[in-house]
Amino acid sequence: MTTLRLILGDQLNPCHSWFTAIDNQVVYTLMECRAETDYVLHHGQKILGIFAAMRDFAQRLNAAGHRVHYLSIDDPMNLNHLEDNVLQLAEQYQCQRIEYQEPDEWRVDLLLSNLKKRFAGAVMGVSSEHFFTERQTGSEFFGQKQWLMERFYRRMRQEHGILMEDNGEPCGGQWNFDEQNREPWRGEVALVPPLLIEHNHEALWQIISTANIKSMGQVDAKHFIWPLNREEALTYLDHFIEQRLLHFGRFQDAMVLDQPFLFHSLLSFALNTKMISPREVIMGAVEAYRQGTAPLNAVEGFVRQILGWREYVRCFYWAHGLEYQAVNYFNHQRQLPEWFWTGKTKMRCLAQAIGQSLDHAYAHHIHRLMIIGNAALLFGLSPQAVSQWYLGVYIDAFEWVEQPNTLGMSQFADGGLLATKPYVASAAYVNRMSNYCKGCSYQFKLREEENACPLNALYWHFHYIHRDQLMKNHRLSMVYRQWQRFDERQQQAILQRAETLLNDWQTC
Ligand code: FAD
Numbered sequence: 454m455t456t457l458r459l460i461l462g463d464q465l466n467p468c469h470s471w472f473t474a475i476d477n478q479v480v481y482t483l484m485e486c487r488a489e490t491d492y493v494l495h496h497g498q499k500i501l502g503i504f505a506a507m508r509d510f511a512q513r514l515n516a517a518g519h520r521v522h523y524l525s526i527d528d529p530m531n532l533n534h535l536e537d538n539v540l541q542l543a544e545q546y547q548c549q550r551i552e553y554q555e556p557d558e559w560r561v562d563l564l565l566s567n568l569k570k571r572f573a574g575a576v577m578g579v580s581s582e583h584f585f586t587e588r589q590t591g592s593e594f595f596g597q598k599q600w601l602m603e604r605f606y607r608r609m610r611q612e613h614g615i616l617m618e619d620n621g622e623p624c625g626g627q628w629n630f631d632e633q634n635r636e637p638w639r640g641e642v643a644l645v646p647p648l649l650i651e652h653n654h655e656a657l658w659q660i661i662s663t664a665n666i667k668s669m670g671q672v673d674a675k676h677f678i679w680p681l682n683r684e685e686a687l688t689y690l691d692h693f694i695e696q697r698l699l700h701f702g703r704f705q706d707a708m709v710l711d712q713p714f715l716f717h718s719l720l721s722f723a724l725n726t727k728m729i730s731p732r733e734v735i736m737g738a739v740e741a742y743r744q745g746t747a748p749l750n751a752v753e754g755f756v757r758q759i760l761g762w763r764e765y766v767r768c769f770y771w772a773h774g775l776e777y778q779a780v781n782y783f784n785h786q787r788q789l790p791e792w793f794w795t796g797k798t799k800m801r802c803l804a805q806a807i808g809q810s811l812d813h814a815y816a817h818h819i820h821r822l823m824i825i826g827n828a829a830l831l832f833g834l835s836p837q838a839v840s841q842w843y844l845g846v847y848i849d850a851f852e853w854v855e856q857p858n859t860l861g862m863s864q865f866a867d868g869g870l871l872a873t874k875p876y877v878a879s880a881a882y883v884n885r886m887s888n889y890c891k892g893c894s895y896q897f898k899l900r901e902e903e904n905a906c907p908l909n910a911l912y913w914h915f916h917y918i919h920r921d922q923l924m925k926n927h928r929l930s931m932v933y934r935q936w937q938r939f940d941e942r943q944q945q946a947i948l949q950r951a952e953t954l955l956n957d958w959q960t961c
Pocket of ligand 1: 716717718719720721722724725755758759762763764766816817818819821822826843844847849850851854855856858859862863
């Protein structure tokens with residue numbers, strides 16, 4: 454009996470139990486499909502990276518003795534649709550059985566469940582063996598209660614014995630070291646550049662271009678920097694743990710002109726395509742703490758991102774269904790200004806954050822949350838349009854992780870299911886956490902004037918126009934008290950400045 458096993462582009466885990474034995478009755482297939490490249494406008498590096506990593510994976514499976522059928526984008530037999538390709542191959546190899554690893558997205562889940570209706574033989578999904586949690590873990594844990602990352606995270610630490618003492622207490626006597634982790638970087642310690650392995654993928658980029666696949670952003674196919682297989686991902690991980698984890702915590706929210714990576718790990722692409730597992734990444738960091746080569750605040754901060762946030766948003770995604778995509782609590786409708794596609798805006802923080810997103814298909818979480826997401830929310834951009842942009846632009850963007858982060862955490866479009874208050878900030882925050890404001894065309898200290906930073910008036914305008922929805926949130930009471938301290942004239946001038954900006958949002 455022949456079995457066809459489908460490996461998706463984000464399931465490149467050579468340690469999966471599927472591969473422990475060579476079985477001639479099993480044909481593995483990977484496929485480059487237009488349906489997958491075209492469902493959103495992706496960054497060119499994302500398409501190139503996924504195709505290159507899939508090709509690398511297929512070659513290694515082949516070399517290890519597995520039977521592999523690779524459907525490339527230029528293969529005349531390619532029907533360019535996952536389901537159709539799978540059925541065609543199942544027929545070609547006369548398979549009685551199709552197996553797949555559970556996908557991470559509703560979109561693909563629905564697609565694969567269709568196979569059951571269309572294929573006469575057996576169709577079976579197996580675990581991808583990647584996450585700490587199951588799809589339903591979050592809904593079981595929270596039930597009808599308010600979702601809170603902190604509760605979830607503590608439970609995960611306890612359940613998996615990560616950074617825990619033998620007496621059941623968290624290492625260092627506390628769960629969270631955030632107060633040590635919010636510093637700007639002013640040159641106190643030297644920046645350690647990440648180790649980047651360069652690949653030349655010009656030939657593959659040519660194939661992608663010839664296939665006429667639309668994309669955004671810059672692609673330097675001759676010097677492609679993202680890890681493309683498990684060995685490379687482990688090299689990135691080791692270098693991060695040895696050289697950069699040390700300062701990760703302290704400067705994880707910092708932003709510095711022309712320094713897109715700072716002390717971040719750059720592991721999200723490798724993690725989300727499953728080249729490496731979250732467990733081994735976490736255990737590597739914990740070991741550095743045990744060995745005394747990285748401080749607890751850095752290691753805990755890093756573990757929190759992966760064991761906490763990453764697993765939490767995945768559980769949240771599965772608990773909230775397909776309807777979540779349409780949430781729009783503030784009914785924001787503006788389309789994205791042109792500068793989302795070019796980075797050409799007079800606001801220096803946005804020019805930096807968007808510019809590096811377009812250059813590298815990467816930005817760290819504060820750029821995503823407090824620069825780009827903040828501006829999108831303050832300018833009243835459609836959360837769906839914003840989400841599509843995030844899903845396309847980042848090398849690590851897959852719906853299960855991108856949507857809760859963008860629609861929930863960043864745009865508060867779910868009205869507070871994921872975040873307890875909107876993440877918005879005025880220029881004071883940007884100036885505190887970065888060196889972007891000095892030298893910007895706008896003045897970060899001004900509010901009403903023509904050269905005042907747009908974030909300032911927009912910040913107050915946002916709270917003002919949404920006061921019916923937000924005033925009752927006790928975490929915002931300070932903000933509304935501060936608003937009351939402005940006199941009538943100031944309030945009117947701020948609102949007027951904001952209206953002018955909103956009418957002119959394309960050219961800010
Ligand atoms: P580091 O800063 O080194 O963090 C280590 C790891 O922690 C990351 O690799 C990632 O796996 C995990 N992590 C950190 N924060 C989060 C988070 N909020 N949610 C889930 N995992 C997290 N991450 C994605 O992987 N894909 C996305 O599409 C994505 N979209 C985002 C959209 C918005 C609006 C925001 C605010 C955050 C988003 N994130 C997303 C989370 C975070 O920005 C990226 O994981 C991180 O910037 C990747 O860079 P890094 O590997 O250097 O991460």
